[in-house]
Amino acid sequence: MDKFELNNVDATFDGYQKLIDLYQYYKSKAFTQMELNIKKWLGANLCSALGGILDKLADENYNVVSSIDASPDTKKIIQKNGFLSHFGYDDLYDKNHTTVKYLKLKPTDGKYFKNYVVDDLLNHPELANITPELKRKIVESIYEMFVNAQIHSHSSDIYACGQFYPQKKKIEFTITDTGIGFRANANKKFNVNLTSEQAIKWAIGQGHTTKTGTSGGIGLALLKEFITKNKSKLQIISNDGFYEYSGEKNTEYTKKFINYFPGTIINMQFRTDDKSAYYSDITQSMENIF
Amino acid sequence: MEKITIRVYNIVGDGICVEAEDGQKIYEQLKKALETGHRVILSFQNVEMVTSAFLNTAVGQLYRDFDEKKIKDSLAVEDMLPPDIILLKRVVETAKIYYKDPERLKRSIDEILGD
Numbered sequence: 001m002d003k004f005e006l007n008n009v010d011a012t013f014d015g016y017q018k019l020i021d022l023y024q025y026y027k028s029k030a031f032t033q034m035e036l037n038i039k040k041w042l043g044a045n046l047c048s049a050l051g052g053i054l055d056k057l058a059d060e061n062y063n064v065v066s067s068i069d070a071s072p073d074t075k076k077i078i079q080k081n082g083f084l085s086h087f088g089y090d091d092l093y094d095k096n097h098t099t100v101k102y103l104k105l106k107p108t109d110g111k112y113f114k115n116y117v118v119d120d121l122l123n124h125p126e127l128a129n130i131t132p133e134l135k136r137k138i139v140e141s142i143y144e145m146f147v148n149a150q151i152h153s154h155s156s157d158i159y160a161c162g163q164f165y166p167q168k169k170k171i172e173f174t175i176t177d178t179g180i181g182f183r184a185n186a187n188k189k190f191n192v193n194l195t196s197e198q199a200i201k202w203a204i205g206q207g208h209t210t211k212t213g214t215s216g217g218i219g220l221a222l223l224k225e226f227i228t229k230n231k232s233k234l235q236i237i238s239n240d241g242f243y244e245y246s247g248e249k250n251t252e253y254t255k256k257f258i259n260y261f262p263g264t265i266i267n268m269q270f271r272t273d274d275k276s277a278y279y280s281d282i283t284q285s286m287e288n289i290f
Numbered sequence: 291m292e293k294i295t296i297r298v299y300n301i302v303g304d305g306i307c308v309e310a311e312d313g314q315k316i317y318e319q320l321k322k323a324l325e326t327g328h329r330v331i332l333s334f335q336n337v338e339m340v341t342s343a344f345l346n347t348a349v350g351q352l353y354r355d356f357d358e359k360k361i362k363d364s365l366a367v368e369d370m371l372p373p374d375i376i377l378l379k380r381v382v383e384t385a386k387i388y389y390k391d392p393e394r395l396k397r398s399i400d401e402i403l404g405d
Contacts, residue, residue, distance in 0.1 A: 110309040118306075136373065140339060143308045147343040151310055190399045202402045207384050208395065215350045215388035218342035218380060284375035290362045290382060 001066060002026075003035040009042045009050075011172060011267050013244075013255055016237050019046070023053045024259040030061040038070035047083040047102045048161040048174035049237075049265045054087070055104070055157060056178045056262050078102075081161060097125040100162025100173065107150045107158055116160070117142060126164040126171070126272070133278040137226050138171070138270050144219035145175045145266045152210065153179030155263060169273040170232070178263035182238040185210045196241025197254040204236075204245075223268070230274050237265040294323055295331040295368075298348075305338040313347030320349070324356055324364050335369040345378055350385035358386065 004022055009015045026034060034057070042050075057063040065087045070078065078084050079092040081099035101120050105112055117139055121127065127135055142160075149158045155177035162173040182199040186192070189210040194202065202208055204224055209217035227234045227247035236243040240260040244253045296319050299305055302312045316332075323330045332349075334340075352361050370378065387394065 110311070111304075114304070114306050114308060136339070140341070140373075143306075143339070143341050144343070147308055147310065147341050151343060186399070190396060192399055192403065194399070194402065198402050202399060205398060207387060208398055211346075213354065214346060215353070215381075215385040216343065216346045218346070218377075218384055222342065222377075279373045284372040284379075286367050286370060286375060289367060289375065289379055290358070290365055 001035050002029065002032045003037060005037045005039055006042065007039045009038070009046055011043050011046065011235060011269070013242050013257075015043065015046070016049070016235075016242060016261065016265070017257055019049055019053060020257050020259050020261050022050075023057065023262060026057045026063045027060065027262075029063060032061075032063040033066035034063055035066055036068045038068065038074055040071060040074075042070065042074050042078065043172065044077045044081055044083075044099060044163040045161045045172040045174040045267070047078055047081060048159040048176040049261070051083060051086065051102060051104060051159045051161075052157070052176040052178045052263060052265075053261075059156075077163075081163070083161065098164040098166060100124065100164070100171075102159070102161040104157055104159050107153070107155065110147075110150065113146055113158075113160070114143075121162065121173075124164075126166060130272050131275060134230075134270075134272070134274050134276070137230070137278050138173075141223050141226055141268060141270075142173055142175070144223060145268070148219050148266075149175055149177040149179070149264070152185055153177035153181075153264060155179030164272075170269055170271050172267060172269045174265060174267045176263060176265045181264055182236075183241065184239075195256070196239045196260075197243065197256060200236050200238055200241050200243040201252070201254065204243075226278075227268070227270075229276055229278070230271050232271050233269040235265070235267040235269075237261050237267075238263075291327045291329055293329045293331060295333050296320065296323065297333045297335065299334070299336040302337075305336050307337055307340045307344045307348075309341075310343045310347040313344040313349075316348035317351050320352060320365070321355060324352070324360065329364050329366075331366050331368050333368045334371070334374065337369075337374070338371070340374050340377060342377060342381055345381040346385070349378065350381050350388075353382075353385040353389045
């Protein structure tokens with residue numbers, strides 16, 4: 001048995017650094033029974049990233065979770081979202097309806113992901129009172145990020161999880177892959193040596209894609225535009241690069257981690273009290289599209 | 291030349307068109323139709339939502355294989371929701387720029403390196 005303490009893991013640079021520290025601690029070990037102690041806070045949507053790390057440690061070096069201990073409130077929420085059921089614990093019913101289920105799926109499970117978005121997100125009680133336009137924008141964003149992970153990550157699995165914070169009037173949704181990351185993709189495509197931070201910043205640009213022979217590079221640009229109008233936040237963690245965009249302040253921030261996350265995390269925060277018109281003030285003609 | 295209708299909902303199998311793989315199925319039908327000189331109505335009847343990845347593959351690729359005039363003269367869309375029309379226009383503009391000047395992407399990388 002080998003214990004590791006995760007202390008206050010929230011959606012900040014420091015929080016992600018703690019997840020990276022966990023991965024780095026165990027990645028050089030093999031056949032270890034990991035005992036995790038989650039002290040104080042774990043942002044429940046970050047189960048997406050934590051699940052990716054734990055599976056990576058199991059796949060690479062047969063390190064398995066023997067127990068996950070946490071404060072009662074934290075343990076309850078990560079049972080309610082189904083995360084702990086992957087590690088030998090029972091689910092709990094979420095009577096407050098603030099969780100969006102933890103989901104692990106293959107990149108080829110596109111239809112399954114669509115059903116998840118419809119069942120667990122579109123029909124979520126917490127989304128009942130937001131405008132239809134906002135709901136559509138949130139769902140579009142999540143689909144765009146899922147398909148990015150499908151196309152670009154070369155990951156064996158993709159992880160999703162969300163959490164509503166009704167008092168703060170926001171939802172956070174996290175999509176994680178344990179694939180090659182932005183840096184390797186860009187550097188391989190263009191035969192350059194970008195840092196992870198540079199690769200992420202480049203990837204967000206309109207029309208910037210690493211696909212071969214096909215145009216693209218719209219999904220992240222669209223997301224950033226939505227985050228701006230929604231006055232919310234986007235975080236991208238890829239290998240040793242951290243990128244955060246504040247839609248409220250229209251500012252970007254990047255920083256390098258100590259060591260690296262084995263893949264990419266896209267964390268999207270959306271404001272649920274946003275009444276902006278995203279579509280209702282437009283009329284679009286089907287003439288002259290081409 | 292004969293006009294044919296290609297129905298996205300039927301090919302993809304549901305009204306939420308997310309994946310590039312599904313876009314590829316649309317593209318293959320469009321490509322065949324244009325190669326054989328047909329005019330095509332691409333129907334989005336019952337399609338509730340599309341992603342840029344789906345449209346890049348379904349329609350964007352045509353700009354690699356055919357010139358703009360051919361596509362403009364041969365292709366029209368029908369029953370597309372306004373938000374999806376906006377996205378399609380963006381996909382088309384992005385594709386036009388990309389296929390006209392593929393080196394532009396490399397220049398954008400050089401700009402980042404220069405930062």
